[in-house]
Amino acid sequence: MFNKIFNSVWTLLFVMCVLFANSMHSQIIDDQNKELKLQTLLGKEAVDVIYQPDSVTVIPVKFSAQSPAYELLSSGNTLSCGMQKELQDLLLDETHYVHELTKSAVFLPSLAFKFIKNNETKALILISLSSNQLKIINGENSLILDYDPAKEIFNSYFQKIKINYQFNQLGS
Amino acid sequence: MFLRFKNKIILFSFILISSCVALRTEAATLHAILVGDSRDRSLGTAMGSGVDSFYEGLKIAANHARLDVNIIRIVGNAVERGRVIKKIKDLAIKKNDVIVTYFAMHGYREADKTSVWPNLWFSQKGNSIPLELIIDLITAKNARLSIIISDSCNTYIEDLDRSIIDLEQTQIMALKVAKNNDKLIKNNYKKLFLDTTGLIVASASIPGEAAWGSNKLGMLMTISLLDQFNETVQQKNNVNWESIFEGIEKKINVHTERCRVALQHPQFLIETKILNN
Numbered sequence: 071m072f073n074k075i076f077n078s079v080w081t082l083l084f085v086m087c088v089l090f091a092n093s094m095h096s097q098i099i100d101d102q103n104k105e106l107k108l109q110t111l112l113g114k115e116a117v118d119v120i121y122q123p124d125s126v127t128v129i130p131v132k133f134s135a136q137s138p139a140y141e142l143l144s145s146g147n148t149l150s151c152g153m154q155k156e157l158q159d160l161l162l163d164e165t166h167y168v169h170e171l172t173k174s175a176v177f178l179p180s181l182a183f184k185f186i187k188n189n190e191t192k193a194l195i196l197i198s199l200s201s202n203q204l205k206i207i208n209g210e211n212s213l214i215l216d217y218d219p220a221k222e223i224f225n226s227y228f229q230k231i232k233i234n235y236q237f238n239q240l241g242s
Numbered sequence: 243m244f245l246r247f248k249n250k251i252i253l254f255s256f257i258l259i260s261s262c263v264a265l266r267t268e269a270a271t272l273h274a275i276l277v278g279d280s281r282d283r284s285l286g287t288a289m290g291s292g293v294d295s296f297y298e299g300l301k302i303a304a305n306h307a308r309l310d311v312n313i314i315r316i317v318g319n320a321v322e323r324g325r326v327i328k329k330i331k332d333l334a335i336k337k338n339d340v341i342v343t344y345f346a347m348h349g350y351r352e353a354d355k356t357s358v359w360p361n362l363w364f365s366q367k368g369n370s371i372p373l374e375l376i377i378d379l380i381t382a383k384n385a386r387l388s389i390i391i392s393d394s395c396n397t398y399i400e401d402l403d404r405s406i407i408d409l410e411q412t413q414i415m416a417l418k419v420a421k422n423n424d425k426l427i428k429n430n431y432k433k434l435f436l437d438t439t440g441l442i443v444a445s446a447s448i449p450g451e452a453a454w455g456s457n458k459l460g461m462l463m464t465i466s467l468l469d470q471f472n473e474t475v476q477q478k479n480n481v482n483w484e485s486i487f488e489g490i491e492k493k494i495n496v497h498t499e500r501c502r503v504a505l506q507h508p509q510f511l512i513e514t515k516i517l518n519n
Contacts, residue, residue, distance in 0.1 A: 174348045176395070
């Protein structure tokens with residue numbers, strides 16, 4: 071009798087372990103797929119820069135008809151750790167972007183995020199609030215992405231930026 | 243008697259030949275101004291291929307409808323507001339001609355804009371033209387048929403961005419080629435381009451909406467319009483511009499639904515009538 075119960079418990083434990091390992095494996099595969107999709111969308115270099123900056127500075131900007139099509143309006147403010155983490159989570163989620171299509175809207179930036187590492191700007195991300203688009207400028211490369219699937223979360227984050235850093239020139 | 247009869251024949255032949263020559267020299271022309279912001283990094287390839295598709299398609303249309311052609315392509319660094327306006331103003335139009343203007347470029351609108359049409363954005367100098375101005379310039383030419391198409395966004399911009407924009411105030415898809423014996427297609431091209439008079443204006447989305455595309459696919463409105471055109475010219479019935487433009491929304495949204503973005507609703511104004519019916 072005791073042996074029977076003992077064997078049943080062991081069998082149950084074994085099955086649970088197998089299921090747990092399987093779900094962990096699926097989770098890893100899922101994470102790897104997401105990571106791959108993100109790298110395909112943003113480029114590996116940009117993902118690395120956004121993932122581990124020393125600091126991030128937020129700067130109000132305006133469109134300029136002259137190259138490079140934007141003008142920094144101040145030296146900006148360094149984001150707090152919490153705001154930086156929130157920004158990274160927003161940017162590094164591939165489900166927040168439109169895949170395969172882009173809209174033919176005019177890109178009019180009003181906000182920029184400078185990603186700094188070893189005292190150098192490694193990437194500049196411009197935000198066009200009216201078109202729900204962001205532009206990642208990484209050295210010579212630049213890329214426009216549409217964040218329509220997560221526009222509410224992005225806009226509420228930019229609203230926080232406006233309040234925390236008193237950027238009155240941003241639209242409501 | 244015979245001499246008088248002979249003279250009449252000569253006179254009649256002369257009049258007939260003269261009429262034919264006059265008809266030939268006054269053959270209608272299909273004029274087109276095709277503008278694509280092919281320099282743009284995010285959609286430049288799509289916008290350039292839209293222009294190429296229209297260029298090839300209109301040549302085919304003119305051939306089938308027996309129209310002379312005058313097609314002006316404005317792409318790359320040449321895409322400037324002043325140049326586009328000048329090219330339209332310089333068009334010498336006869337009353338039986340057809341004008342087609344096509345714009346594949348970024349677009350926007352202001353919150354208080356009353357017209358449903360977008361403003362076209364010239365990225366090189368950061369200025370723009372309201373589509374209404376293009377419509378005014380084209381309709382003032384009094385061509386038999388005027389077609390104005392803009393594959394551009396119609397999304398709102400922030401009020402704060404208005405002051406910085408200088409707004410002017412006032413994969414190649416081919417069209418269906420008919421084989422020599424394909425009378426149906428040739429007749430349909432003739433019906434659409436030669437037997438139709440009036441005005442057609444179309445833009446890719448209603449106020450507040452985006453127009454989507456990709457460098458791989460092309461601009462969604464453009465590829466859907468050309469696809470629908472190809473289907474229509476092969477039909478026996480219902481061959482008119484209304485059925486072409488009414489059919490494109492469904493085709494556009496096959497792509498927007500697949501990519502899970504907001505639906506795009508093209509808008510169009512068609513004031514045409516068929517001649518000789």
